[in-house]
Amino acid sequence: MNYAAFKLSRDSKNRLTLLDEIQQKNHQVLAIRAFPISAPDEGIALVDHQGNELMWIENLQDLPTESRRLIEEELTHRDFMPEIKQINSVSSFITPCIWWVETDRGDTCFTLKGEEAIRRLSLTALLITDQYGIHFLIRDRTKLNHHSAKLLDRFL
Amino acid sequence: MQDETHWCSFHYQKELALTTYEHAGVGHIELFDTQSRLSHWCYTVSEIHSAHHLIKCFNQQLNHYLKGRPKDLITDSTHDEIGFTEKVSTSIEEQTPQDTVSTWILLRLWRFAKPYKARLLIGFLLMLASTAATLVPPYLTMPLMDEVLIPYQNGNPLNVDLATYYLSGLLGAAVLAWILGWSRTYILARVSERMGADLRTTTYNHLLKLSHEYFGAKRTGDLMARIGAETDRINLFLSLHLLDFATDVIMMIMTAMILVSINPWLALITLLPLPFIAWLIHLVRDRLRTGFEKVDRVWADVNNVLADTIPGIRVVKAFAQEEREVKRFYDANQRNLEINDRVNKIWSLFTPTVTLLTEIGLLIVWIFGIWQVSENQITVGVLTAFLAYLGRFYLRLDSMSRMVSVTQKAAAGTKRIFEILDHVSRVPEPTRLIHLPNIKGRIELQHVGFRYGTRRVTHNINLIIEPGEMIGLVGHSGSGKSTLINLICRFYDVTEGAILIDGIDIRSFPIAEYRKHIGLVLQEPFLFFGTIAENIAYGKPLATRQEIVAAARAAHAHEFILKQPHGYDSLVGERGQALSGGERQRISIARALLINPRILILDEATSSVDSKTEREIQAALDNLVRGRTTIAIAHRLSTLRQANRLIVLDRGKIIEVGNHATLMAKQGYYYQLYLSQTGHADADLSSPVDSNNHESNPTKEWK
Ligand SMILES: Nc1ncnc2c1ncn2[C@@H]1O[C@H](COP(=O)(O)OP(=O)(O)OP(=O)(O)O)[C@@H](O)[C@H]1O
Ligand SMILES: [Mg+2]
Numbered sequence: 001m002n003y004a005a006f007k008l009s010r011d012s013k014n015r016l017t018l019l020d021e022i023q024q025k026n027h028q029v030l031a032i033r034a035f036p037i038s039a040p041d042e043g044i045a046l047v048d049h050q051g052n053e054l055m056w057i058e059n060l061q062d063l064p065t066e067s068r069r070l071i072e073e074e075l076t077h078r079d080f081m082p083e084i085k086q087i088n089s090v091s092s093f094i095t096p097c098i099w100w101v102e103t104d105r106g107d108t109c110f111t112l113k114g115e116e117a118i119r120r121l122s123l124t125a126l127l128i129t130d131q132y133g134i135h136f137l138i139r140d141r142t143k144l145n146h147h148s149a150k151l152l153d154r155f156l
Numbered sequence: 157m158q159d160e161t162h163w164c165s166f167h168y169q170k171e172l173a174l175t176t177y178e179h180a181g182v183g184h185i186e187l188f189d190t191q192s193r194l195s196h197w198c199y200t201v202s203e204i205h206s207a208h209h210l211i212k213c214f215n216q217q218l219n220h221y222l223k224g225r226p227k228d229l230i231t232d233s234t235h236d237e238i239g240f241t242e243k244v245s246t247s248i249e250e251q252t253p254q255d256t257v258s259t260w261i262l263l264r265l266w267r268f269a270k271p272y273k274a275r276l277l278i279g280f281l282l283m284l285a286s287t288a289a290t291l292v293p294p295y296l297t298m299p300l301m302d303e304v305l306i307p308y309q310n311g312n313p314l315n316v317d318l319a320t321y322y323l324s325g326l327l328g329a330a331v332l333a334w335i336l337g338w339s340r341t342y343i344l345a346r347v348s349e350r351m352g353a354d355l356r357t358t359t360y361n362h363l364l365k366l367s368h369e370y371f372g373a374k375r376t377g378d379l380m381a382r383i384g385a386e387t388d389r390i391n392l393f394l395s396l397h398l399l400d401f402a403t404d405v406i407m408m409i410m411t412a413m414i415l416v417s418i419n420p421w422l423a424l425i426t427l428l429p430l431p432f433i434a435w436l437i438h439l440v441r442d443r444l445r446t447g448f449e450k451v452d453r454v455w456a457d458v459n460n461v462l463a464d465t466i467p468g469i470r471v472v473k474a475f476a477q478e479e480r481e482v483k484r485f486y487d488a489n490q491r492n493l494e495i496n497d498r499v500n501k502i503w504s505l506f507t508p509t510v511t512l513l514t515e516i517g518l519l520i521v522w523i524f525g526i527w528q529v530s531e532n533q534i535t536v537g538v539l540t541a542f543l544a545y546l547g548r549f550y551l552r553l554d555s556m557s558r559m560v561s562v563t564q565k566a567a568a569g570t571k572r573i574f575e576i577l578d579h580v581s582r583v584p585e586p587t588r589l590i591h592l593p594n595i596k597g598r599i600e601l602q603h604v605g606f607r608y609g610t611r612r613v614t615h616n617i618n619l620i621i622e623p624g625e626m627i628g629l630v631g632h633s634g635s636g637k638s639t640l641i642n643l644i645c646r647f648y649d650v651t652e653g654a655i656l657i658d659g660i661d662i663r664s665f666p667i668a669e670y671r672k673h674i675g676l677v678l679q680e681p682f683l684f685f686g687t688i689a690e691n692i693a694y695g696k697p698l699a700t701r702q703e704i705v706a707a708a709r710a711a712h713a714h715e716f717i718l719k720q721p722h723g724y725d726s727l728v729g730e731r732g733q734a735l736s737g738g739e740r741q742r743i744s745i746a747r748a749l750l751i752n753p754r755i756l757i758l759d760e761a762t763s764s765v766d767s768k769t770e771r772e773i774q775a776a777l778d779n780l781v782r783g784r785t786t787i788a789i790a791h792r793l794s795t796l797r798q799a800n801r802l803i804v805l806d807r808g809k810i811i812e813v814g815n816h817a818t819l820m821a822k823q824g825y826y827y828q829l830y831l832s833q834t835g836h837a838d839a840d841l842s843s844p845v846d847s848n849n850h851e852s853n854p855t856k857e858w859k
C-alpha cells in the first residue's frame with residue numbers, strides 16, 4: 001500500500017483536493033461511494049469534476065486516519081440519507097400521502113408519491129424515496145416499534 | 157413438366173447439370189443440359205437432405221461416367237458419423253390440439269397432488285366425518301317430532317328428559333360438525349394452495365427451459381395470462397370449489413342413503429328431479445366450456461395489448477398513437493364483454509331452472525307425503541325429517557350446479573397450462589450427457605445449415621476457430637451473422653451439419669452447463685429490473701464487489717456508474733430506461749466479462765457507443781480477449797481491426813475469409829463493403845494499430 005502518494009487536503013475554499021505526486025498537480029475531487037447502500041465503506045472513488053476517476057479506495061478502513069476523516073466528512077455531506085427510526089403517523093393509506101417520521105437526522109415529514117417509491121433492499125431493509133428524491137433508509141424493519149411497523153405494513 | 161405417369165430417362169452426358177433450390181417450403185430439382193431445362197421435379201422441404209444427397213450422388217456418378225468408370229454410390233457422411241437424429245422433438249408439437257376440452261383434463265392435475273397424498277387422505281376422511289355430523293340434526297327432528305311434540309299435542313305431559321336428550325344431541329352434532337369442518341377446510345385448503353403454487357412454479361420453470369423459438373412464436377401477454385391468471389383460477393378451484401363440490405357430493409350421497417333407509421318410496425319421489433338436472437347440466441356444459449375457453453383467449457388478448465404497449469410506450473407516444481392503442485384495448489375488452497354476455501345468457505337461465513326444478517320436487521314430496529300421512533303409512537316426524545333433509549339436499553344440488561361453470565373454467569385453464577407443460581423443448585437435452593468443466597474454446601462448424609421454419613438462412617458453413625482466436629463476422633444486414641451466433645450458443649439447433657466445441661458436438665452437453673462457457677453480449681442489450689450491480693452480476697450472482705467493479709472498469713462502465721445517484725446500487729428500470737443505449741451496452745458487456753468465459757461473443761456490442769468510447773472498450777477488451785475465443789460482429793468495420801480473421805458472410809454463406817489486409821488486397825466483397833463505409837480507398841487501417849497507444853489511465857489502485 002502506498003500511502004505516501006496519497007495526499008488529501010482541503011483548499012482555501014474548503015474543497016477536497018488530491019495532490020498528484022507524479023504531475024505535482026492539485027485536483028479538486030469528489031468522493032463517491034460506489035455501493036452507498038449495500039456496502040457504504042467499500043469502494044470509494046475520488047473523481048474530478050468531469051467525472052474522471054482519479055483514485056479508487058477499496059476500503060475506507062485502509063486509509064490513514066486524517067484522509068479517512070476528510071473523506072468521511074465529505075461523504076456525509078454528499079450522501080444525505082437519513083435513517084428512519086420511527087414512523088409517527090401517516091396522512092392516509094392511499095398514496096400520495098404524508099409521513100411524519102423520526103430519523104437519525106431529526107424529525108421530519110415527507111410525501112410518498114406511490115408505493116413503488118418504497119424499494120426493498122433486502123428482506124429487512126427498505127429505501128423510501130420522497131417526492132424530491134431524498135432517500136430515507138429503514139435499515140431493519142423488524143426492529144421498528146410496533147406502531148411504526150403496523151403503519152409501514154400497510155404499504156408493503 | 158413431364159407427363160407424370162411416364163418415366164423419362166436421360167443419359168449421363170457432358171454438360172448435364174442437376175440443381176436444386178427451394179422457396180417457401182417447396183424444393184425444386186431441375187435438370188439442365190447446355191441449352192434447356194430437361195426436367196423439373198418438386199419435393200417438400202422435409203426431404204431436403206435426400207435431395208442434396210441425390211445431387212451429390214448425381215455429380216459423382218456423372219463424373220465417373222464421363223471418366224468411364226462407374227462406382228458405387230457414396231453415403232452421406234456428415235450426419236451419420238455424428239449420429240444425431242434430426243428434430244428429436246417434433247412429435248408432440250405437431251399434434252393438432254384437441255378442439256374441445258374434456259373435464260377429465262382436470263385429472264391431470266393429480267400429478268401435482270401426489271406429493272400431498274397423505275394429507276389429502278386425512279382431509280378426505282375429515283370431510284366424510286364432518287358431512288356425516290351435519291346430517292345428524294335433521295335425523296333428530298324425527299324422534300323429536302314423533303316422541304316429544306306429537307304426544308304432547310295429543311294430551312300427554314311433556315317429556316322434558318327426552319327433549320333435553322335430543323336437543324343436546326343436536327347441539328353436540330353441531331359443535332362436532334363445526335370442529336371437523338374447520339380442520340377439514342384448513343388442511344385441504346393448505347394442500348391445494350401448495351398444489352397451486354407448485355403448478356405455477358413448475359409451469360414457469362418449464363417455460364424458461366423452452367427454446368428461443370417458442371418465445372419467438374408466443375405472445376408475452378398470453379403467456380403471462382396463462383401463468384398468472386389461469387394458475388390462479390385453477391388454484392381457486394382446487395382450494396375452494398373442489399372442496400365444496402366434494403362436500404356436496406358426499407352430502408348428497410349420504411342424504412340419499414338416509415332417505416332411502418327411512419322410506420324408500422318417498423326417497424324415490426325426492427330424487428325425481430335429479431335426472432332432469434343432470435340432463436340440463438349436460439346440455440349447458442359444452443356451451444359453457446367453449447365459452448369460457450374463449451373468455452380465456454380474449455383475456456390473453458387483453459394482456460397482449462398491455463404487454464405490447466407498455467414496453468413500447470415510447471414508440472406509441474412518439475407516433476402519437478395513444479388513441480389507437482386505447483381503441484385496441486377497448487376492442488379486446490369489447491370482445492371480452494360479448495363473449496361473457498353470451499356465456500351469461502346461458503348461465504342466467506340455467507340456475508333459476510335448477511331452482512325451479514327443485515321447488516317442483518319439493519311440492520311433489522309435500523303432496524305425496526301428505527297423502528302417505530293420511531294413509532298412515534308414515535308419521536308426521538318422518539315427513540318433517542324428510543323435508544328438513546330435502547332442503548339441504550336441494551340446496552346442495554343448487555350449489556353443485558353452480559360448480560359446472562367453475563369446473564369448466566378450471567378445465568379450460570388446465571388445458572392451457574398443460575399446453576405449456578406438454579411442449580418439449582426444440583433444443584432437447586441430450587440423452588447421453590458429456591460434462592465439460594473446462595473447455596479450450598476450439599469451435600468447429602461442419603456443414604452447418606439452418607432454417608427458420610421453412611426459410612433457409614445459412615448454407616453449408618464450414619469454419620474452424622482456434623482457441624484464443626478473434627474472429628470478426630461481417631456482412632450486410634440480414635446475412636445471417638446473428639443466426640450463426642444463435643446456433644453457436646445453441647438457442648437453436650442446426651438443421652444440417654454440426655457444431656463442435658473442442659471436437660465434441662455441442663448437442664451432447666447439458667445446455668446450461670455449456671452456456672456457462674459463453675459470454676454473450678446481444679445486439680439488443682437487456683437489463684433486468686434491479687441495481688446496476690445485480691445486472692452486472694447476473695451470470696454470477698455470488699461475484700464479489702471487487703469483481704463487479706473490475707468487470708465494469710473493463711467495459712468502461714465504471715465512471716458513468718459512479719455518476720448515477722446510487723453508484724452501483726442505482727436501480728435501473730425494467731427495460732433499463734434510466735440509462736442511455738450505450739450505457740446499457742456497456743453494462744451488458746460487463747455482464748459478459750464477469751463470468752470470465754472461454755468464448756466471448758459480441759453481437760454489435762459497441763454499436764451504440766461513440767467512437768472514442770468504442771476505442772476505449774476495444775482497448776479494454778484487447779486485454780480480456782487475449783486467450784479467449786472471441787467472435788465479434790460489427791457493422792463498423794474499424795471495430796474489428798484486432799480480429800485475427802474476418803469472415804465475410806453473404807446470404808448465409810461464407811464468401812471470404814482473411815484478415816483486413818488480405819481481404820483489402822483481394823478487392824472483393826469486403827473491399828466493397830469497406831469502401832462504402834469509408835468513402836475512400838487509401839485507408840490507413842491496413843497498418844496494424846498500436847493498441848497500447850491510449851492515454852495511460854491515471855487511476856491508481858489501493859490493493
Ligand atoms: N426468428 C426468425 N424467424 C425467421 N426468420 C428469421 C428469424 N431471425 C432472423 N431471421 C431471418 O434470417 C436472416 C438472417 O438474420 P440475422 O439476424 O442472422 O441477420 P444479421 O446478419 O445478424 O443482420 P444484422 O446485421 O441486421 O443484425 C434474416 O433475413 C432474417 O430475416
Ligand atoms: Mg444481427
